[in-house]
Amino acid sequence: MDVKLNDPSRAHLMAFFVRSLLEKRLKDPEIARHAGGIAGRFSLEGSGMKAVLAFAPTGIEITCGDVPADAGVRGELSTLLGICLGKGFVLPFLMGRIGLRGNPIRLLPLLKVLVG
């Protein structure tokens, strides 16, 4: 499964982090299979840097900027990084350190791809 960062010469730092994270996680065949079953566009916004992940069966495209998305999550880059590294998302959510956009149920399949 491919991960593509659109126009990397104009991408922001968080998009590079997300690309590295996805490339690493998708090396696990089970996670890649799971990701292949996700459809939709999801935004991640860390410390003001916004990226949208477009899932398709063949791969994930990352685009920087204010692109429409089905659902999303935002917070401090450090908080999002902590969640991705498996430090938990409930506490940051309860403390208001992350905010959700759109239907949160749609975000749940992403957890398996991004969190580990």
Place this chain on the structure above:
Amino acid sequence: MPVETAATLVDELRSLLPAANVLTDAATIAQFSEDVTEVPGHAPEVVVRVRDANDVREVVLLANRRRVPVVPVVANLNVGGLAIPERGGIVVDLSPMNRILEVNEADQYMLIEPGVSWGDVRKLLDEKYPSLRFAYSFSPPHTSVLCNCLMDGLVNLSLRHGPTSHWVNGLEAVLPTGDVVRTGSGSVGKTWCSNSPFPDLTGLFINFQGTTGIVTKMAVQLWPRYRLRRRAFVMGYDVDGSFALAKRLTRADVCDDIGGLSWPIAKLVFGEANPVHRRPEEPVFILYLDISADDERGLKYKLDVVDAAIADVRRGGAKLGDPLDVLDLVKVEPRFEKFADLPARLDFLMDHPGGGISWVGTYGPVSRWEEGIKRGMAIMEERGWPPIVVTRPMLGGHFGVLRFIELFDKKDPESVRRVAEVNHALAEAVIELGFFPYKTPGWVLARHRDKIDPGFLGLLDKVRRALDPNGVLNPGKW
């Protein structure tokens, strides 16, 4: 040098040193003819590999008799053209002199030869002296510790203890006349524990760029190693806020090291070859903070101070991120490991296509840091260069590093021309603010000599002539 004269010189050197250590083959000559910078190369007549101070002495005496230039070299990786034999002659390759002669655990120093590298020191201390630490630069692990100390280099304890020249307890040097001298406490006894209380003759060799003698041994201070260590990155979204935090933390005296890296550096780590576009929502500077302590309580106290400083600077209106532990970043992107543990080879700077790297690296007043950074970044951006900037407060914040870096194609004349042009513009701008290039390249001295006190230059010349009356040691430098 006429061919016959060069041949005679080589013959004489072969009568002094093993023939295998006197090299004239094209590959070796080429290796020592240039460095990574835009400074034009120049071939030496011969390269000699020396084993000890006596070899150095024999070579220097011969060079003096024949009035032939002598250029001491170890890794040939300084970023200033300082080891290019611009008038030919003999390159003295000191890299075979690579012994750590002593580590004195009680008096916290080591006695090293010129060829000892950062990697050698790290390995020995890790394996045999876990209570001690040295500090490391961003130079590749194979480069010379002694040369860094002689050239006022900066390392990851320079915030606390200043440039590495301040750490020199004494040295042994071969003078151009063949005399071998010792300075510091090593001149009177068996210990090399201090440069005090002696007249500072060690200073005759610091920053003289090899023009006053060839240093063959050096005693350098070591420091206690604390059990716990954290390195964190804090993203700053404007120059003023970033450096307000850097200054605040400098005075809080809780960090071993504080550095500022401009935004293109992170993108280079991610493999972006020419990062010239910054999105407005991106950080401008990334500060890295090194913190160590011997126990959890000490570490927590220091981390709390960092958090409080961030909160305070934020209250002043700056946008700053929360600290990111470098080990967490490494889990996402292993290439960040280079920043987690020094010494490390910064391959994104060293191994790019084209191979050229140059900089205007200066020391100057932290009071004018922000102005220098902004001016320098604008100069680079106007000319199409990624504004790669590295900063570091030194010696408790008494002065700071301001360094602008360019990566370029050494084989492309236009690229070389552009580097020279931007470096001249950068130097002009920051010298005006009170910064001055360390490891001072010849082109800086040629263009800015008129700004230096004539009395200083006169005294410098007298000192050098006293030590090197025939001007054979690394001529053309300082």
